[in-house]
Amino acid sequence: MKEIMAIIRMNKMNQTKKVLADSGMPAFVAREGYGRGKGLVNQAVLEGAAAGNEEAIALLGTKGRLYPKRILSIVVPDAEVGKVVDAILSVNKTGQAGDGKIFVLPVTDSIRVRTGEDGDAAII
DSSP: OEEEEEEEEGGGHHHHHHHHHHTTOOOOEEEEEEEOOGGGSOHHHHHHHHTTOHHHHHHHGGGGOOEEEEEEEEEEOGGGHHHHHHHHHHHHOOSSTTOOEEEEEEOOOOBOTTTOOBGGGGTO
């Protein structure tokens, strides 16, 4: 089993829900998050601001701002990872900075609380 964690733009949430449902993966968890990509801020300026340098803090201005995102968590059998990742990419890839990230993480087990089923049976 794998967990697919996708960080996407807020305005892509409804399209992403639809494409996941259409691909047979209607169950997932979504939460709000805030973040920014590395390309938006000069790393030296960030380090200076973290050290309390007033000039660096002033330089950050709006470039250091965190942007609202949605964070999706979808646990799937190993065989479904490619299909789910492709579905998420099909909606969220615009070619512009801020499209998001997808992480694929190992999951050692899952248990459905209601029935006690475990493993892949708990997520299908």
